[in-house]
Amino acid sequence: MASPDSYRAPKGTQDVFGPESTRWEALLATFADTVESAGYGLIQSPMFEDIAVFRRLGEETDVVTKEMYDFVDKGDRHIALRPEGTASVARAFAQHRPVTPWKTWYATPAFRYESPQSGRLRQHHQVGIEAMGSADPDLDVEVIALGHDYVRRLGLQRFVLLVNSMGDADDRRRYVERLRGWLTERAGDLAPEDRPKLDTNPMRVLDSKRPATQEVVRDAPKITDDLSDEAAARFERVTGGLGALGIDFQLEPRLVRGLDYYRHTTFELQSEAIEASQSTILGGGRYDGLVEDMGGPVTPGIGFGSGIERVLLACDAEGVFAAPETTLDVFVVDVTGGDAARDLTAELRRAGFRADRSFDARSMRAQMKAADRSGARLALIVGDQERADGTVGVRSLHDAERTQVVVPAEKIVDHLREELR
RNA sequence: GUGGCCGUAGCUCAGUUGGUUAGAGCGCCGCGUUGUGGUCGCGGAAGUCGGGGGUUCGAAUCCCCUCGGUCACCCCA
Numbered sequence: 001m002a003s004p005d006s007y008r009a010p011k012g013t014q015d016v017f018g019p020e021s022t023r024w025e026a027l028l029a030t031f032a033d034t035v036e037s038a039g040y041g042l043i044q045s046p047m048f049e050d051i052a053v054f055r056r057l058g059e060e061t062d063v064v065t066k067e068m069y070d071f072v073d074k075g076d077r078h079i080a081l082r083p084e085g086t087a088s089v090a091r092a093f094a095q096h097r098p099v100t101p102w103k104t105w106y107a108t109p110a111f112r113y114e115s116p117q118s119g120r121l122r123q124h125h126q127v128g129i130e131a132m133g134s135a136d137p138d139l140d141v142e143v144i145a146l147g148h149d150y151v152r153r154l155g156l157q158r159f160v161l162l163v164n165s166m167g168d169a170d171d172r173r174r175y176v177e178r179l180r181g182w183l184t185e186r187a188g189d190l191a192p193e194d195r196p197k198l199d200t201n202p203m204r205v206l207d208s209k210r211p212a213t214q215e216v217v218r219d220a221p222k223i224t225d226d227l228s229d230e231a232a233a234r235f236e237r238v239t240g241g242l243g244a245l246g247i248d249f250q251l252e253p254r255l256v257r258g259l260d261y262y263r264h265t266t267f268e269l270q271s272e273a274i275e276a277s278q279s280t281i282l283g284g285g286r287y288d289g290l291v292e293d294m295g296g297p298v299t300p301g302i303g304f305g306s307g308i309e310r311v312l313l314a315c316d317a318e319g320v321f322a323a324p325e326t327t328l329d330v331f332v333v334d335v336t337g338g339d340a341a342r343d344l345t346a347e348l349r350r351a352g353f354r355a356d357r358s359f360d361a362r363s364m365r366a367q368m369k370a371a372d373r374s375g376a377r378l379a380l381i382v383g384d385q386e387r388a389d390g391t392v393g394v395r396s397l398h399d400a401e402r403t404q405v406v407v408p409a410e411k412i413v414d415h416l417r418e419e420l421r
Numbered sequence: 422g423u424g425g426c427c428g429u430a431g432c433u434c435a436g437u438u439g440g441u442u443a444g445a446g447c448g449c450c451g452c453g454u455u456g457u458g459g460u461c462g463c464g465g466a467a468g469u470c471g472g473g474g475g476u477u478c479g480a481a482u483c484c485c486c487u488c489g490g491u492c493a494c495c496c497c498a
Contacts, residue, residue: 008471011489062496066422084498110498115422117492126498193495209494257497280498307498335456364456372458383456397458404457 012115012122014309019323026324027154027308028107031127034150035105038142040129043104045088051080053091056293058260060201069111069122081111084259085305086287087294089130094296100133110305119278119310128284130303132291137234140265140286140302141241147282147304148247151269151311155320158273159281162252163242164266165235167227169289172263175223176202182221189216203256222253231264238265261287265302273317274310281314282306329420331371331397332357333381335364340382344392344412351413353420372397377420380412394419 009015016024032042051070057063063083070080082088085106093102107127116122129146131139148161166172180202187195191210198205206217227235242249249267257266266285274281284304291299315321330353334341341357348355356374358367364383371379381393381404392412395404407415 008489067496112497114496116490117494120497124498128498204496207496259497277493278497283498305498310498333457363451365452365458366450368458370458379458381457385456393457395457402457 010122014121014123019326022326023312023321023323024308027312027321028127030153031107031150032105034153035129035146038103038146040103040105040131040146043089043092043106045092045106046082047109048079048081049088049091051078053294054080054083054087056090056261056290057084057087061260063112063259067112067114069113082108083112084110085126085128086130086259086261086290086301086303089303090132090287090290090296090301091294093132093291093299093301094294097296100299101139102132103129104131105129107308117278118276119274119307119313121309124310125308126305127308128303128305130301132299132301135234135288135300137237137265138241140238141245143284143302143304144238144242144265144267145245145247147267147269147284147306150306151282151314154311154315156271156273156281156311156314156318157320158318159269159271159314161242161247161249162255162268162270163239163249164252164255165224165227165231165238165264166256166262166266166285167223167231168263171223171227171231175221175226178221178226179203179206179223183216186216206254206256217254220254224251224253234264257283257285259287261290261293263288267304269306271310271314271317274314275317276313278310279314280307281310326375327354328356328374328376329353330355330378330380330416331374331376333364333367333371333379334358335367335383336387337361340387344380344382348413348416353416378416 051068054068055064059065067083068080069083070078073079085108089104089106105128108125109123110126111123113122114120129143131143144161144163151159167175180198183190183202183205184198187198189212190205191208191212194205194208194210194213205213206220208214208217224232224235239249239251252268255266255268257268262285264286267283268280269282271279271281282304283306284302286300286302288300291297291301312321330348332341332344332348332355334344334357338361345355345357356376358370362370368379377396377398379393379395379397381395383393386393386406389406390409391406392409393404394407394415395402
């Protein structure tokens, strides 16, 4: 409790404003441009769903079993705030049956009830894409390439792309049993905390950070050695495609990822610049079968999600993608009472200029300070003299020499068009 | 959920072995004579020292609980 009469943002949430939110806008614009130029269209879907929608992510996953942000609404519906983006899109596909391939992108908050740390929040934000209705491995290549291009466009360089294949549903099932057997024989060597996973989800053991387990896992059977011919062939097409596009990647047979729905291609972008332990900045894979689980037709799909906060953390660590300067064309300084500020800013905004002003009839000194702080290129000054003459003083705020010219009020728009060109 | 560290003005912090009206820098506001910013000078506002309880003549300083932040585990974006 802070104090009885003061509120704070809920645990694990943040307010984003000022230069940082300007940066978010720029990031969103970069992402949208990257994926829209590949034919992906924005999807806006509800931030909450019937909890069953998210349960389809897998009954064994932490996201479902312990991190769901859920509640019962006034109509007795069991609702959950979305923990990730894909399930909602799959549900939307099943509901609307759009023409395929259906390529969408989203930007959304995601909620997980867990304890916050660096790179982990209760409400974080993701951008992502989903492509549904095609099993073509070249689509896998496209999706991975877009994720790669996106982070590159932000300026990131110090990251690795990890790629793996889980095979088809049979491959996956077969591998899980084989792995379970192999690990069970060596259960005594595993870290005690990891042993229970043998029953619930043996693949979880693969990405354990405990040294004892890592030691054992190093020699564990790899799923990529045990794929069906068909799955192996399509995975080759994927890795070959990445190579053809000049995208560096590492095969990582231990990359399992958290959600149960993945089949075939899975991939992850890990920042090498982030010191903290949460270094995955983008992750995704193919989820053939998920749409069916939502009651839709048999529909393959692939996509990725990328955490905005983590990506920005990586940008900070690499010293790239700084907040853009906020720009303003003019700042109106009016010491005649406010009529000029009111009318001139409105006129200029309608003419397409970016204009701001002071309020509360502050002193000229105060207004000039505000003008300076605003980052505007020009101060438009209206005092008693200018008002009497029907003119406006136009003063540069960026140049060292304090140039100031007098412009007739009726010519101000033309003058600014020229000066700000 | 478990564990370590931390919690003093908007921000970054200082506060001696518990002792009178709690400080600095930055930021913010005002002023430096007639209407002009970024430098400089002067002045000002702003803190129930996270919250609650306890020990004490007296606590920002000690103890307990609690909330929050942070880092790690778990897991993930």
